[in-house]
Amino acid sequence: MTEYTGETERKNSGEGLCVTAGRHEDGMTARGVLKNAKGVSQKLFRKIANNAGGEGSGALLINGRPARFRDKVKAGDEVRLVFPKEESWIAPQDIPLAILYEDDDLLAIDKQPGVIVHPTKGHRDGTIANAIIFHMNQRGESYKPRFVSRLDMGTSGVLVVGKNSHAQDNIAKQSADGRVEKIYIAVLEGRLADDLPASGVIDLPIGLAGPGEPRRSVIPVEEGGFPSRTVYEVCRFEPICPDLSQYITIVRVKLLTGRTHQIRVHFAHYGHPVLGDELYGRPSPFIARQALHAAEFSFTHPVQGRPMRIASPLPADMAALLRGAD
Numbered sequence: 001m002t003e004y005t006g007e008t009e010r011k012n013s014g015e016g017l018c019v020t021a022g023r024h025e026d027g028m029t030a031r032g033v034l035k036n037a038k039g040v041s042q043k044l045f046r047k048i049a050n051n052a053g054g055e056g057s058g059a060l061l062i063n064g065r066p067a068r069f070r071d072k073v074k075a076g077d078e079v080r081l082v083f084p085k086e087e088s089w090i091a092p093q094d095i096p097l098a099i100l101y102e103d104d105d106l107l108a109i110d111k112q113p114g115v116i117v118h119p120t121k122g123h124r125d126g127t128i129a130n131a132i133i134f135h136m137n138q139r140g141e142s143y144k145p146r147f148v149s150r151l152d153m154g155t156s157g158v159l160v161v162g163k164n165s166h167a168q169d170n171i172a173k174q175s176a177d178g179r180v181e182k183i184y185i186a187v188l189e190g191r192l193a194d195d196l197p198a199s200g201v202i203d204l205p206i207g208l209a210g211p212g213e214p215r216r217s218v219i220p221v222e223e224g225g226f227p228s229r230t231v232y233e234v235c236r237f238e239p240i241c242p243d244l245s246q247y248i249t250i251v252r253v254k255l256l257t258g259r260t261h262q263i264r265v266h267f268a269h270y271g272h273p274v275l276g277d278e279l280y281g282r283p284s285p286f287i288a289r290q291a292l293h294a295a296e297f298s299f300t301h302p303v304q305g306r307p308m309r310i311a312s313p314l315p316a317d318m319a320a321l322l323r324g325a326d
Contacts (some may be wrong), residue, residue, distance in 0.1 A: 016058075016082040017166070017303055021073045030060055031069035033079050038303065040081065041169040045069055047084060058084035083164045086144045088133055090119060095131035100158065100310050105303045107132065107145075107161040108310045113289045113317070116153045118145075132161060148172070149182070149297065152261070154277075157184070157294025157312045162302075170302035175258065181298040184253040185314065186263055187291035187321060188272040189281060191237050192249040195270050199233040202266045206259045215279060216261045218269045229256035230266045240286060248275055250322065263292060275321075287321050 019037045021028070034040040048058040049069060060067050061080040073079055098110035109128065111117070116127045132145045146168035148160040162168035174180045196202075205225030209215040219225035230253060237249040249272065253263055264280045267273060273281025277290040284291075298309040314322070 016080060018078060018080045021075055021077045021079060023075045025073065026075040027072055029069065030062060030067060030071050030073055030079050033073055034069075034081055038081075038166075038305075039170050039173060040166060041173075043169065044165055047165070048081070051084065058082050083166060085142060086164070087142055088129075088136075088144045090127075090129050090133050090145070091125060092134035092137050093125060093130035094134050095126065095128075097128075097131050097135055099135075100312065101308075105163050105167045106301070107135075107163060108297070109159045109161065110312045111151055111156055111159040111294075113154055113156040113315065117147060117150055117159065128159065149258075149294070151294055152264075152290070152292075154289035155292045155294060156315045156318075158297040158310050159294070160297055160299075160310065167302045171299055174299055174302075178256070179300065181296070182255045182258070182294065183296035183298075184255070184263060185235075185293045185295050185318070186251050186253055186267070187275045187287075187318065188249045188251060188267050189246075189275055190249065190272050191247045192234055192251065192267075192270075192272050193237060195272065196232075200231075201256075202228075202230040202232065202270075204228060204266060204269065206262060206265050216259070216265045218265065226259055227257060228259045228262050228266070230254075230262060231256060264290065287317055289317070291318055291321060293318055 017034060017038050017040065019033055021033055025033050031045060048060065051058070059082040060069060061082065062071060062073060063078050098112070099107065100110050101108040111128060116123045118129045119125065119127050129145050136143060143163040146162035146165065148162050148168055148171045151157065151159055160171070162171065171180065204218045205221045206216050206228040207219035207223070207225040209217040221227065233252045235250040235252055237247055240246050240248045255262060264274050264277055268280035275291040276284040276287040293314060294312065296309060296311045300306070301308050
């Protein structure tokens with residue numbers, strides 16, 4: 001598995017997908033070859049077929065010639081799917097981006113805390129998406145940022161963006177199949193070991209706390225909760241104050257589901273909110289945001305097919321927090 005931890009590496013895969021049909025694919029349709037080899041979604045097939053011939057609408061080529069998805073291929077044929085061109089309505093803004101990895105299909109960012117990912121009614125600019133559009137324009141590219149993962153404003157770490165619908169759909173399918181691994185580092189209030197084992201799985205459904213509320217809470221499935229599973233392991237716990245009156249617990253967390261605020265809700269439910277989390281806990285004098293960091297994102301590249309692990313080092317504020325607890 002190739003790991004990326006802070007240097008931009010560009011491995012161009014071209015404007016789409018290219019597959020050389022093998023002997024076992026002789027006589028198969030172009031659609032079948034692309035679906036079996038690259039997991040192309042029905043949605044993308046329909047989008048290209050319905051807009052065939054339009055400028056920037058995408059195309060299917062067999063040995064460099066326009067073709068139809070139902071056309072059959074022979075062993076040795078080159079089947080190429082050209083992705084549709086896309087444009088975004090989001091305005092470009094020169095906001096610093098720390099890029100962990102980039103190629104023609106993916107962009108992985110080391111997100112700083114305190115910045116919203118995508119424009120909302122209350123935050124129409126100043127977002128990661130605005131910064132991506134600026135970066136995109138600087139590179140002479142054109143695409144819609146398709147966020148494969150989302151991070152709360154106060155959460156730092158690995159944020160993966162698809163540059164086309166295939167990249168987004170493919171990684172979403174990997175995630176649904178349990179083939180994406182997301183690892184977080186969280187600092188919790190108190191001694192978690194007083195209430196939970198040193199490692200385990202929190203398996204509690206999560207739903208909206210109430211109509212129109214931003215908060216989520218643990219709610220039975222029959223009352224609207226969604227199954228939510230969090231694997232955790234205590235790395236250590238120790239006092240954060242010299243008088244030993246306040247403890248923190250550092251945990252390594254793996255998400256088996258991806259509910260909104262999942263980590264924050266699950267640990268707050270047991271009385272150990274993420275340190276500094278004002279929504280589910282309280283402000284902290286030791287850190288100015290929730291001490292939650294997306295440390296690793298592992299998956300298979302949606303076009304190149306190689307395993308990837310993108311990692312982000314602990315940010316300065318959390319590193320300082322843990323040094324102070326040593």
